Amino acid sequence: MDRVHASTASSPRLSSRLLLQAAGVVVVVVESGALSYKYRNGQGEQTLKNPAASTPRSRSAPMAAVQRLLRASASSGGAAASAARRRMSTAVAAEQTAPPSFAGAAERARRRAAEERNVQWVFLGCPGVGKGTYASRLSRLLGVPHIATGDLVRDELASSGPLSVQLAEIVNQGKLVSDEIIINLLSKRLKKGEDQGESGFILDGFPRTVNQAEILDGVTDIDMVVNLKLREDVLVEKCLGRRICSQCGKNFNLACIDVKGENGLPPIYMEPLLPPNNCMSKLITRADDTEEVVRNRLKIYNDMSQPVEGFYRQQGKLLEFDLPGGIPESWPKLLHVLNLEDQEEMKLATA
Known part of the structure; x- marks a missing residue:
């Protein structure tokens, strides 16, 4: 398993921040006025200046927020749009060595242009x-x-x-x-x-x-x-407390869970997720929640x-x-x- 840490570079204000993690490795952070593209693993740091694009097997539509950012840059001139595409910042720290197939998955992710990722x-x-x-x-x-x-x-x-x-x-x-x-x-x-x-x-x-x-x-x-x-005893309590509003369809939970820590397990406290007054009389229990x-x-x-x-x-x-x-x-x-x-x-x- 890999923990992911995003770099915010030197941008004074984050205008749009999107996490796109492929194969547990790549995180994309889109920032106002500061975009670069870096990849870091346990072997050292690499700068990916021109990752080649490849077409995903199915969904090829670019992420809407990235599109909006690039359109805004384009409206202020071609140079700004070009700069926005050049400067995408990512940083990744791996906590443990990944299995052999990991490198191939990471490489596939790096080959895809940022605009094409979902x-x-x-x-x-x-x-x-x-x-x-x-x-x-x-x-x-x-x-x-x-x-x-x-x-x-x-x-x-x-x-x-x-x-x-x-x-x-x-x-x-x-x-x-x-x-x-x-x-x-x-x-x-x-x-x-x-x-x-x-x-x-x-x-x-x-x-x-x-x-x-x-x-x-x-x-x-x-x-x-x-x-x-989540530990099983808590899961059972949660499931038995679940309710659905028959009118609006929203989910609620009437269980107040307060489990003491024992046998090396930490204590867990969960407040009930109560419905508003207009839903209270319309609550039903799912047939599979016995x-x-x-x-x-x-x-x-x-x-x-x-x-x-x-x-x-x-x-x-x-x-x-x-x-x-x-x-x-x-x-x-x-x-x-x-x-x-x-x-x-x-x-x-x-x-």
């Missing part, structure tokens, strides 16, 4: 760990859609489509939905986003199997995989997750993050790990 991330973690919460916040911060496979399944259930009866039986029994169904739903969503010009995505809850990961690798480039981790079903889902997930984690670890793309508590404790630390600590951006992401 945020294409995956969030992994046990049911109830908070993938949706943190993925949705980061999607607002980075301006890319948050695509949750769980939401895709629930949307299909609500639509009374051809898969709804089959899905209802699977979900109510706490079983995992088959690869075929998930890939079908996800493919339709990605195609819709591509048609609408979406510039990347954050996937939540997919892939769950190595087979799914291999299929995903065949159609798009995944830049980074964030694996959220203790028996939750524990069964956790067991199934743990049995299946190790190969997927190993798959992305071998590629040098896996970032493991242990949640230290609730949102107030975990969100700033996640931003720190991802080098997204800018206060203005943090306010925008949590507004």
